[in-house]
Amino acid sequence: MTPSEPLTSDDRSYVITFSCPDRTGIVASIAGFLTEAGGWITEAAYHTDPATGWFFTRQVVRADSIPYAVDELRQRFAGVAAGLSEQATWQVTDTGETKRVVLLVTTEGHCLHDLLGRATSGELPGRISAVIGNNPALRGVVEAHGLPFSHVPFPGPGVGGAARAAAFDELAAQVDAHDPHAIVLARFMQIVPPKLCAAWAGRAINIHHSFLPSFVGARPYHQAHARGVKLIGATCHYVTADLDAGPIIEQDVIRIDHGDTVHDMVRLGRDAEKLVLARGLRWHLEDRVLVQGNKTMVFA
C-alpha cells in the first residue's frame, strides 16, 4: 500500500501534429526548425502510410524551451509547413490550455460514472464543461459532481421529422456554446443527423458496444448472443454520417462463455465500453489521433 501519487504534470508543452504527402527531408526540416528555436523535444512519433503515401508526425516540445509564445510558434511553423507541402495539415496545441469536453447521455450511466470518476481523480486531460441528456435520469449524479446538467427532451421513437430536428438544433446550440474539443456520445441513444456529423467532424466520439464491424446498429449484444461468439467487445470511433462506420480510435474485447446470458453480456461489456471510451478520449484530447479517410493513426 503506497501513498497517493500526483498524476498531473506541470510541464507545459506544445504538441505539433503534421501530415503531408511523404518526401525526403520532412523530419530534417521540422527538427531543424525546432532545434533552431531551442526546442526540447520530449516525444516524437512518425508514420508513413504506404497505401496513400502520406506522412504523419506528432511532436511534443517543452513550452519553456521555446523563447516565444505559442502564437508566434504557430506563425513560424506555418512557414515550415508551407515549405514542405501545399497539402500540409497541421496544428500546434498548448497543453496549458485546458480542453473542453461535452458529454451526451440518455439513461445508461456506466460510461458517465467512469468519466466523472476520472475527472474527479484528475485523470482526464481536459475538463467536462457540461453533460446534456435527452432524458433527465442522470441529472443527479452529474450535479453531485458539481457539473451542469441540461435536459433536452427528444420525441419518442417513430416520432420524427420536425420535432427531432428541432431537438437536435437545441442540442447543437447548447453543445456549441461550449466550443468543445470533444463531444462524447456516452451511450447517447440518438442517431446524429448528417448536418451535425459534418459540423462536429473529428470532435464527436461514440462508444459502440460491439467489436465493429461486427454487429453494427441496434442491440449488438443480442446479435452477439445469437451468433454464439466467444468474445464481446467495444469500439470507440469518430461519428460520421455513416452509422457505426466512422474511423476507429480504439477497440477491446472481453471473454464470455456459454453460461453468459444477454444480460450478463450487457453487464460484462460495460467494462470494455468504459475502458475503450476512456482510452480513446484520452488519446483524442492529447492530440494523439490523426485521421486520414476512414482510418486513424494513434500515436499512443
Place this chain on the structure above:
Amino acid sequence: MTPSEPLTSDDRSYVITFSCPDRTGIVASIAGFLTEAGGWITEAAYHTDPATGWFFTRQVVRADSIPYAVDELRQRFAGVAAGLSEQATWQVTDTGETKRVVLLVTTEGHCLHDLLGRATSGELPGRISAVIGNNPALRGVVEAHGLPFSHVPFPGPGVGGAARAAAFDELAAQVDAHDPHAIVLARFMQIVPPKLCAAWAGRAINIHHSFLPSFVGARPYHQAHARGVKLIGATCHYVTADLDAGPIIEQDVIRIDHGDTVHDMVRLGRDAEKLVLARGLRWHLEDRVLVQGNKTMVFA
C-alpha cells in the same frame, strides 16, 4: 445504440457451498436431496483438489422450487452434510437477502468511484452500507451518492502503539456495527493488525497494485519501474496477518512500455485495480469463492 437493459434478476435463489474430504457419492447425495425437495438447480460447479483430497461444490437452486423456507433448507441440509463428513464446511445463502459491504478508504478515490458507479448502476450484488476513511478527502463524493461517510482519524506514520490501536478499535467498532459480508480495503493505507485480520477472516478484501507475489509491500509501481517489467498488474486477495500474502481471488495485468513513467504506471494501473477489485468483490458476494489454506476456488 440500444436501449438500456435491466441487469438485475428477480429470480430469488439459494446458493449452497459445501466442501469436505473427497469420497464417492457426494454429488449423488446432494443432488438426491435437492431432487427430493423438488429443487431446480440453475448452476452447479464441482472441484476436487488433488493436493489435499478435498471436494468443493457450489450449487444454485431456484427459491420457488423449494417447498419450505431457507431456514428449513439449512436445517435439512445440515443432516445431509453431517452424513457425508464430520469435517464438512457449508453454508446456504439466500439471494433475497441483500449483502452488506463496508468500504475503507484513504485519499485515492479511483476504486471508490468505480464501486459507487457500479452500485448506482445496479451492478453490485450487494449494498454499500458505509464508507469509512482515515482521511476526510473522499467524504464529498460518498455523500453525493447518498451514502454515509465516517472519518476515523489515524496517527501519522511512525506514530504508533496505543494511538494506532485505539484508531483501529474505533474503526472496527464502526465496521462491525454493520455486520458486513464484505469489508473492502479500497486503497486503504493502513496495515490491518492481526487481531482484526482474524476477526474479519474471509470477509476483508484488499486490492494490491501489483501482480503478487511480485512487488510485495510499499510502492509496487516504483519497484516495477525499477525492474523494467513489461506488464503491471493488480491482485485482489483476502486480508491475512501476513502482509500481501493472503489467498488470491483475482489478478490481471496491463501492458506498459519503456515510455511509461512511474506516474503513467500509477494512472494505467488504476484501471487494472478497479476491474480486479470489482470482479473479486462480485464473486465474493455471490459466494463463488471457496477458500482452503492459502488458495481459492473461484466458481466464476
Place this chain on the structure above:
Amino acid sequence: MTPSEPLTSDDRSYVITFSCPDRTGIVASIAGFLTEAGGWITEAAYHTDPATGWFFTRQVVRADSIPYAVDELRQRFAGVAAGLSEQATWQVTDTGETKRVVLLVTTEGHCLHDLLGRATSGELPGRISAVIGNNPALRGVVEAHGLPFSHVPFPGPGVGGAARAAAFDELAAQVDAHDPHAIVLARFMQIVPPKLCAAWAGRAINIHHSFLPSFVGARPYHQAHARGVKLIGATCHYVTADLDAGPIIEQDVIRIDHGDTVHDMVRLGRDAEKLVLARGLRWHLEDRVLVQGNKTMVFA
C-alpha cells in the same frame, strides 16, 4: 530453469456427455447411477440454456472405479438416459482409446507446424493419422515427422463442376478410411461441398483468420486493414454448409496498430490462428464441446 515435466496422464477415464430438455432430477439420476457403480467423478460440469430449455452435462469418471467394461457402462447408461428423456443425446468415450485426427492443408504451413510440434511434444490428446494436401508443398515437413502425406490434386480456381467433385470424392475416401474423430482444415483453401459438410458434421473443424462474424469469406486481413480495426482475430468453428457460419468453438484476438501492413497482419495473425485452432481442437478431442443449433457449450 526446471527439468522437463511429463504432460500425459496414465489415468484412464470415461467421459460422459449428455443433454436433454431440462427437468428436475437429472443430476441426481446420473450421479445416483454413477455412485451405485462406485464411480469416482473427477470432473463435472453442467449448463442449462435458458433460451432452449435444454440441459447439458459432461462428467469424467476414473475408469478403474467402475467395476465393468466401457461397453457395459454404455449399455447401462443408455437405460438412465432413456429414463430421463426420449430426446436425450449422449455418448461415453474412453480416454484409453486414442482419437484419430486427419489434417487437410494447402500451402500455408503455420497451423500444420504448430500441430506437428504439439503432437511430437505429447501435447495433443490424439494422434495425427494422416495429412492430406491439395498441394504437395507441405509433404516434406510431414514426412520428416514420420507421418503419411497424401497429395490429392484439385482443379484450379474457376474450374469446377465434375473435376472438383471428383477431387472431393477422392479426398473424402482418403479421409474416411481413417474413420477420424476430427478432420481439421488447417488453412485448407477449398470450400467443402454441402454433402461432405453433412457427412463430417460435428467432426470437421476450420480455422478462419478473422474474428467472425467480421470479415467472412476471402482475404479477411485485407478487409480488416481496409476497415482500420485495432484488433485482428481468429475463429475456430465447426464446418457447415453455410460458409464461415458454423458453430464457433473458440476465438481470440491480437492487437495491431496503424503501422502494421496487411503483410504484418498476416504474420501476426498466424499466432492467433495457431493458438485458437490448437485450443479448439484440444477441447473437441477431449469431448468438451457440446453443440446445439449454431452454438457450442465448451466445458473447458
Place this chain on the structure above:
Amino acid sequence: MTPSEPLTSDDRSYVITFSCPDRTGIVASIAGFLTEAGGWITEAAYHTDPATGWFFTRQVVRADSIPYAVDELRQRFAGVAAGLSEQATWQVTDTGETKRVVLLVTTEGHCLHDLLGRATSGELPGRISAVIGNNPALRGVVEAHGLPFSHVPFPGPGVGGAARAAAFDELAAQVDAHDPHAIVLARFMQIVPPKLCAAWAGRAINIHHSFLPSFVGARPYHQAHARGVKLIGATCHYVTADLDAGPIIEQDVIRIDHGDTVHDMVRLGRDAEKLVLARGLRWHLEDRVLVQGNKTMVFA
C-alpha cells in the same frame, strides 16, 4: 479462406540505432545528415529516459535511397555521432545481411518446434545456423528440418567444477564458430557461467517460464501453483550473470484457474513461452531492442 501471402520484403534497409545523453539538436542533426544523403526514412522512433537523461533512437532508411555503400554510411555516421557526444553508442545494420541464430536446447522441444516452424514459414528475420543440445533428444526434429544438430554432453547435476567448465568451453567454441547475432536458450537447462554471460552480453536470450520477478529460479510453475496465482507468465530476457535478473525484453501471461494442476500449467505455459520468446527474438534480430543498465527500450 485466402491464398498464401508472401511475408518477406525485398526492401533492403539500413537500421540505425543510436543513444547518448540527451541534448537539443540530436534529431535535427541525424535527420539533417540523412536528408543530405537523400535517405528515405521508413521508420523512426525516439525515447528519452527521464531517470538517466539518455536519448535513444532507431531509424530505418531504404538502402536504395542512400547513394553509397553501408560501410561508407557507417563511416560518415561515425562523424555525426562523434559530433553529438563522446558517449554516443550506435550501430548501422544492413537488412540485406542475414542474421545468424544459434539455439541451445536440452529435452523440452516446444520452443524449438515453434522456432523451426517459423523459420520454415519464412517468419524469422534471420537464419538458424545450428542447434546445440546438452542432450541428444531433439536431434531428430532438427535434422528433419535440414539443420545441423550438435550434442555437447554435460555432467549430471551435482557434478561440477572442471567437467562442467570443460563442457561449457566446448559449447562456447561451437557457438562462437558461427559468430551469431543471437544465442537463444530455448529451455536450455544449464546455468551459463559468468565468463560466457560476459562474452555473449546483449546476444544471449533466455526464456524463463514465469512472470519475472515472480518465481525466480527452479520449478516456477510449482512455485506459482503453491502461491495460488490466477495468471502464469513467461519472460524473455537477456542473460546476465545474475540468474533470471537480466534486462527484460518481453513478457506475457495466460489465465489459469483452480482446476489447473502443475502439469496443466506446464502445458498451458508453453504457449506463453513460445510466443514471448518468438516476439523477443524477432525484436532483437530487427535491432528494435536497446539496452541501458537493466532495462530495455523496445521500439516494436
